[in-house]
Amino acid sequence: MGVLHKLTSNLMPFQWTYTHQHAFEDVKHLAMIFCNHHWKPLSYDPEAPPVNVMTDGCGTGIAGIVMIGRLLMLQYSTQLS
DSSP, rough: HHHHHHGTTTSOOOOHHHHHHHHHHHHHHHHHHHHTOOOOOOOOOOTSEEEEEEEEEEESSSEEEEETEEEEEEEHHHHHH
């Protein structure tokens, strides 16, 4: 997708190539696959399941997750350089 972002620059002339078309088709495909996935909104109802955010980090990496009740909503991890 980064190849498409470069087209937004005023420093480069606009030129649509096969690579741009292929990246655009990939983005369109991903949008269609995930168009019916919906995030579960947070509920502040007293009977709602708890929202848990857990993070961890050290000198070489970081990670975190968000859970609603026992349902994993989001996870992230990366190595630090």
